[in-house]
Amino acid sequence: xxxxxxxxxxxxxxxxxxxxxxxxxxxxxxxxxxxxxxxxxxxxxxxxxxxxxxxxxxxxxxxxxxxxxxxxxxxxxxxxxxxxxxxxxxxxxxxxxxxxxxxxxxxxxxxxxxxxxxxxxxxxxxxxxxxxxxxxxxxxxxxxxxxxxxxxxxxxxxxxxxxxxxxxxxxxxxxxxxxxxxxxxxxxxxxxxxxxxxxxxxxxxxxxxxxxxxxxxxxxxxxxxxxxxxxxxxxxxxxxxxxxxxxxxxxxxxxxxxxxxxxxxxxxxxxxxxxxxxxxxxxxxxxxxxxxxxxxxxxxxxxxxxxxxxxxxxxxxxxxxxxxxxxxxxxxxxxxxxxxxxxxxxxxxxxxxxxxxxxxxxxxxxxxxxxxxxxxxxxxxxxxxxxxxxxxxxxxxxxxxxxxxxxxxxxxxxxxxxxxxxxxxxxxxxxxxxxxxxxxxxxxxxxxxxxxxxxxxxxxxxxxxxxxxxxxxxxxxxxxxxxxxxxxxxxxx
Amino acid sequence: xxxxxxxxxxxxxxxxxxxxxxxxxxxxxxxxxxxxxxxxxxxxxxxxxxxxxxxxxxxxxxxxxxxxxxxxxxxxxxxxxxxxxxxxxxxxxxxxxxxxxxxxxxxxxxxxxxxxxxxxxxxxxxxxxxxxxxxxxxxxxxxxxxxxxxxxxxxxxxxxxxxxxxxxxxxxxxxxxxxxxxxxxxx
Numbered sequence: 001x002x003x004x005x006x007x008x009x010x011x012x013x014x015x016x017x018x019x020x021x022x023x024x025x026x027x028x029x030x031x032x033x034x035x036x037x038x039x040x041x042x043x044x045x046x047x048x049x050x051x052x053x054x055x056x057x058x059x060x061x062x063x064x065x066x067x068x069x070x071x072x073x074x075x076x077x078x079x080x081x082x083x084x085x086x087x088x089x090x091x092x093x094x095x096x097x098x099x100x101x102x103x104x105x106x107x108x109x110x111x112x113x114x115x116x117x118x119x120x121x122x123x124x125x126x127x128x129x130x131x132x133x134x135x136x137x138x139x140x141x142x143x144x145x146x147x148x149x150x151x152x153x154x155x156x157x158x159x160x161x162x163x164x165x166x167x168x169x170x171x172x173x174x175x176x177x178x179x180x181x182x183x184x185x186x187x188x189x190x191x192x193x194x195x196x197x198x199x200x201x202x203x204x205x206x207x208x209x210x211x212x213x214x215x216x217x218x219x220x221x222x223x224x225x226x227x228x229x230x231x232x233x234x235x236x237x238x239x240x241x242x243x244x245x246x247x248x249x250x251x252x253x254x255x256x257x258x259x260x261x262x263x264x265x266x267x268x269x270x271x272x273x274x275x276x277x278x279x280x281x282x283x284x285x286x287x288x289x290x291x292x293x294x295x296x297x298x299x300x301x302x303x304x305x306x307x308x309x310x311x312x313x314x315x316x317x318x319x320x321x322x323x324x325x326x327x328x329x330x331x332x333x334x335x336x337x338x339x340x341x342x343x344x345x346x347x348x349x350x351x352x353x354x355x356x357x358x359x360x361x362x363x364x365x366x367x368x369x370x371x372x373x374x375x376x377x378x379x380x381x382x383x384x385x386x387x388x389x390x391x392x393x394x395x396x397x398x399x400x401x402x403x404x405x406x407x408x409x410x411x412x413x414x415x416x417x418x419x420x421x422x423x424x425x426x427x428x429x430x431x432x433x434x435x436x437x438x439x440x441x442x443x444x445x446x447x448x449x450x451x452x453x454x455x456x457x458x459x460x461x462x463x464x465x466x467x468x469x470x471x472x473x474x475x476x477x478x479x480x481x482x483x484x485x486x487x488x489x490x491x492x493x
Numbered sequence: 494x495x496x497x498x499x500x501x502x503x504x505x506x507x508x509x510x511x512x513x514x515x516x517x518x519x520x521x522x523x524x525x526x527x528x529x530x531x532x533x534x535x536x537x538x539x540x541x542x543x544x545x546x547x548x549x550x551x552x553x554x555x556x557x558x559x560x561x562x563x564x565x566x567x568x569x570x571x572x573x574x575x576x577x578x579x580x581x582x583x584x585x586x587x588x589x590x591x592x593x594x595x596x597x598x599x600x601x602x603x604x605x606x607x608x609x610x611x612x613x614x615x616x617x618x619x620x621x622x623x624x625x626x627x628x629x630x631x632x633x634x635x636x637x638x639x640x641x642x643x644x645x646x647x648x649x650x651x652x653x654x655x656x657x658x659x660x661x662x663x664x665x666x667x668x669x670x671x672x673x674x675x676x677x678x679x680x
Contacts, residue, residue: 062662065534070664135537135575 016359018177019170026169030162034155041154042126046119048144049128052082057132057142060090064132064140072099079144086125087145090132098140113141124148157227187216191223204231222444270334277324277331284324288317323439326454330438334459338379345373345387345418348380349407352387356395365395365403372407374416378486382462389455390420390482397443397480398424415468415489421481427474435472438458525642529565532621534632536574536595537661545594545617552577557609558585558599561623562670587612591663597649598632600624606632610651617656628671633657637668644668 005013017300054186056079063072076088076099089100095112102109110326119128132140181272194208204227210220291314302310346369353367354359360367376383387407388461394405406421427442434440441453459482463470467488474480485491536552546552552574560583570581587609590596596618598609602647603624610631613620617629622632628646633655635646648666652659664670 059662061661062538065537066531066663066666068666074666281552 010188011181012035014023014181015174018181018204019173022169022173023166026162026166030166034158034162037158038151038155041151042121045126045146045151046128049085049126049144050119050130052079052085053128053130053142054145056088056144057090057130057140057340060099060142061134062138063133064090064092065134069099073101076100076101078191084146084150085144086147089143091141091143093139095141107145110143113143117141123412124355154243177274184216185211187211187220191216192218194223194462198227241243245448266334270331273327273331274335278450280324281321281328284317284320288321289312291317315398323452326452326458330454330458333382333458338382338465340377341376341380343378343380343383344375345383346410348384349373349387351392352384355388358390359392360395363395363398363403365398365405366404367391368404370406370408373407373418374411376416376419376486379462382465386459386462386484389459392423393455393482394420394422394480398422400424412491414491415485415487417480417483417485419483421479423479424478426471426476426478428476432472432474437472494540499611524638524643525562526565529562529569530625531636531643531645532566532595533569533572533574533579533596535663536579538618538663539652540660541594541617541619542656546577547592550577551580552594553597554579554581555590555593556583556597556599557579557587558601558656559591561599568675590618593618595619595621596624597621597623598627606630615654615656619652619657633659636657639668646671648672 003298005016056075058080060072060075063069072090076090078087079101080103083103083336084103087100087102087109089109090098092098097109097111100107100109113129117129117131119357125147127143127145130142131138131143132142144268154295176178191208194206198204198206206223207227208220210217210224244411251431291310295302295314299307348371349369369399391405391407395403400423402423407419408421409416409418411417431442435442437458438457439453440457460470463486466486469483469491470484472480472482503525504660530611535556548613554566554570556562560566562628564653566581568618570579572579582589584590590612594617596613598606598620600623602609606627610620619634622631622635624635625637628635628648631648631651633648633652637644637646645671647659648671649664649675650672
């Protein structure tokens with residue numbers, strides 16, 4: 001009941017309060033009025049009956065005095081026109097029943113009057129005993145009994161009146177409260193509706209209408225103030241967001257432009273390197289050839305010193321040629337698109353090892369592949385170059401009596417990671433960044449089998465063209481491990 | 494002997510009748526007790542004019558002729574009626590009737606009733622009789638017997654003319670009301 005009441009709308013609650021208050025008050029007032037009226041009416045009835053008994057006594061004192069019960073009975077019968085009186089009796093001086101009268105024949109009269117005159121309600125009747133006097137001398141007792149029909153009628157009439165008033169005022173209270181409750185519930189419902197509209201439409205420009213100047217009006221004002229604040233903050237936020245978006249867009253545009261420029265300049269650089277190296281090869285070939293002609297055709301005219309210098313010249317041109325070839329190869333990587341295909345890395349590594357078989361045997365390096373490699377999506381020839389360069393690199397920089405190289409891979413979250421590990425001389429930490437720079441060599445030209453110093457740079461470039469990463473772990477004297485991936489993605493351990 | 498037996502029978506009868514009220518022949522004593530009480534009670538239902546009392550402190554009851562009450566009337570003598578004391582006087586002489594407020598006219602005065610009534614005519618004296626026909630002749634209250642019960646008749650005319658007011662309650666108890674005044678019947 002209470003729960004249902006709590007769920008009921010304010011409108012109903014207000015009306016209920018009004019009706020219950022009115023009803024309760026009226027019921028109490030009605031009960032009080034009926035109660036006091038009954039008490040008063042009982043007293044009135046008693047007084048009335050006693051007065052009437054006195055009149056009857058006064059009228060019948062002669063009959064009592066002269067011992068005439070017949071006349072006395074006639075006098076008693078004189079109460080007949082008063083229908084509420086149902087029985088009357090006279091007792092003489094000795095307390096003997098002297099005369100009696102009853103509306104119905106079945107009335108039991110008290111055999112003697114009580115010692116003290118009195119009136120009392122009981123058994124649905126009001127009875128009274130009053131003295132009969134003759135010249136201030138008591139000569140007997142009169143007894144009257146009246147029914148309570150009138151009392152009942154009066155209670156019934158009053159209850160009916162109260163009931164009618166109760167109903168009528170209930171209806172009036174209902175009508176009045178159904179109109180007056182709007183004074184309170186109207187603004188509240190307005191406010192609730194506004195709040196709902198604001199939260200549903202996310203429109204903070206809506207305002208609640210103010211109708212009253214009381215606390216509810218103040219509530220509406222406060223609510224509107226709050227909405228205004230929210231609206232201001234919302235628009236500020238919106239503005240800030242727009243500015244931010246604009247800025248991000250601008251930055252993105254700038255970055256894209258910069259990237260394009262970078263790509264363009266990279267390409268130009270590659271083009272330049274290619275063209276330059278291509279064009280450089282021609283005169284270099286000439287220098288080499290003419291040096292060769294000089295040694296062969298002018299052998300008898302050259303002394304040893306001259307021959308030695310020409311041989312050095314030829315050696316330098318050969319070296320320059322390999323450098324230019326490397327540069328050509330490197331720059332071609334930036335110019336040519338990758339031919340992506342499904343590539344079984346086991347085959348690739350086997351081919352590389354085949355091509356290096358003689359060197360590996362001479363250098364006495366053992367190559368281990370602990371478990372089969374996967375098949376990947378990549379450019380077959382280029383991936384072969386990666387493994388080739390890394391294995392050659394690992395093979396070269398090793399001064400241990402027992403040399404080995406391990407080619408393997410590991411998988412986890414992200415793309416598979418391939419590695420080439422050796423037990424060689426290792427790379428001190430301060431040089432680890434430099435190893436990928438083109439033509440950068442950490443050692444003397446003829447130490448560890450020489451080379452152009454382009455192998456790792458080319459490997460890095462191929463990895464990057466596959467959108468992968470290459471990195472190394474090493475410490476001086478403890479060997480080196482090169483890691484790389486062949487696709488985009490963060491590598492996590 | 495027969496007479497003696499008869500006398501004994503009568504005395505037995507008398508005793509019986511005395512014990513059983515309501516039997517006419519034997520009620521003389523009880524009847525006059527009642528009548529004496531009635532006489533006293535009448536005074537409570539009759540209003541005399543103030544001038545009727547030369548002595549404000551007493552109400553004088555006179556018995557004219559043979560006194561049938563014996564001691565019973567003496568028993569009410571001295572009773573208070575309002576603030577007056579009841580006094581009883583017996584006389585045979587008409588000349589001694591002055592100062593009476595209630596006059597009981599005995600059966601013995603039957604022959605000179607008219608003369609007696611003429612004496613008290615229009616004087617504030619309540620006349621009471623005990624003889625059949627007295628009321629018609631002008632006695633205000635006249636005892637009769639209804640069976641064994643003492644009743645009375647009232648002549649309101651003479652009472653009115655005498656300036657006495659008899660309570661309606663007393664009239665209600667009267668066996669009959671006689672309103673033919675003897676005086677008017679006389680030629």
